[in-house]
Amino acid sequence: xxxxxxxxxxxxxxxxxxxxxxxxxxxxxxxxxxxxxxxxxxxxxxxxxxxxxxxxxxxxxxxxxxxxxxxxxxxxxxxxxxxxxxxxxxxxxxxxxxxxxxxxxxxxxxxxxxxxxxxxxxxxxxxxxxxxxxxxxxxxxxxxxxxxxxxxxxxxxxxxxxxxxxxxxxxxxxxxxxxxxxxxxxxxxxxxxxxxxxxxxxxxxxxxxxxxxxxxxxxxxxxxxxxxxxxxxxxxxxxxxxxxxxxxxxxx
Numbered sequence: 001x002x003x004x005x006x007x008x009x010x011x012x013x014x015x016x017x018x019x020x021x022x023x024x025x026x027x028x029x030x031x032x033x034x035x036x037x038x039x040x041x042x043x044x045x046x047x048x049x050x051x052x053x054x055x056x057x058x059x060x061x062x063x064x065x066x067x068x069x070x071x072x073x074x075x076x077x078x079x080x081x082x083x084x085x086x087x088x089x090x091x092x093x094x095x096x097x098x099x100x101x102x103x104x105x106x107x108x109x110x111x112x113x114x115x116x117x118x119x120x121x122x123x124x125x126x127x128x129x130x131x132x133x134x135x136x137x138x139x140x141x142x143x144x145x146x147x148x149x150x151x152x153x154x155x156x157x158x159x160x161x162x163x164x165x166x167x168x169x170x171x172x173x174x175x176x177x178x179x180x181x182x183x184x185x186x187x188x189x190x191x192x193x194x195x196x197x198x199x200x201x202x203x204x205x206x207x208x209x210x211x212x213x214x215x216x217x218x219x220x221x222x223x224x225x226x227x228x229x230x231x232x233x234x235x236x237x238x239x240x241x242x243x244x245x246x247x248x249x250x251x252x
Contacts, residue, residue, distance in 0.1 A: 009124070010128060010129075010131045011067065013061065013062040017125070018129045020129075020231050020235050021227030021232075022130045022138035023227055024227050024232050025129065025130055025138075026126065026130075026138045026139070027235070028239045031240075031243065032053075032239040033118075035050075035242035035243045036242065037115055039245070041110060043249035046248075053241065054118065054121045054125070061125060063128050067128075068121075068124060068128070071124045071128075072117065075116050075117060078113075079116075081112070082109040082112040082116075085102070085105040086102050087102070088102075089101075089104050089108065090102060090105075091105075092104070132156045136149055136153050139152070141226075161203070165200070169192050
């Protein structure tokens with residue numbers, strides 16, 4: 001992949017985390033998330049420790065705090081769902097700020113919020129310190145099926161193309177008097193989505209036929225140089241600590 005190989009979330013810095021091998025960071029992020037998910041929701045101290053780890057990684061990676069917090073907004077739909085749980089939940093109720101809330105619902109909301117936030121934060125650090133090309137190479141080195149890496153590669157490569165097509169269609173709608181603020185114009189938005197899907201599908205067919213005619217073999221070639229042991233040791237130090245915290249929290 002050439003120009004445009006960086007994810008929009010990538011933050012260019014010269015930090016120790018940026019310099020780690022991408023497959024090491026990917027494995028570390030996955031293990032960290034599993035440790036967070038395996039932690040009992042009642043162990044508040046464990047989640048506080050995870051939050052401190054995330055904060056330390058953000059500082060070491062030199063990720064701007066405002067940028068990092070803004071990217072956590074991706075979990076807002078889950079936050080909205082979690083807020084509803086204490087209200088619609090059944091079982092024993094308790095009064096909080098004058099409202100009668102379900103105790104199981106409160107625990108469920110807390111479980112979703114804390115684990116979801118930590119998982120999104122860990123993923124955010126990964127994509128902020130690893131560009132697209134490196135992530136795809138990491139998947140290839142970890143022996144992810146070639147078909148998956150090929151599809152992911154094309155998705156990333158043509159995401160900006162599809163985004164440009166969407167912007168052009170939006171400009172065309174606005175020039176014809178479309179105003180997305182009004183509910184009755186949702187039909188035009190739905191029609192745009194359908195048209196965009198058809199155009200994307202047709203473009204994909206043309207690109208595939210052009211590549212097949214040039215001998216494309218359904219594979220994405222990536223460098224096969226193994227990550228140094230030092231990179232694995234440094235990258236796995238964090239998830240190892242998280243796994244230890246999860247184990248202690250589960251046994252106490």
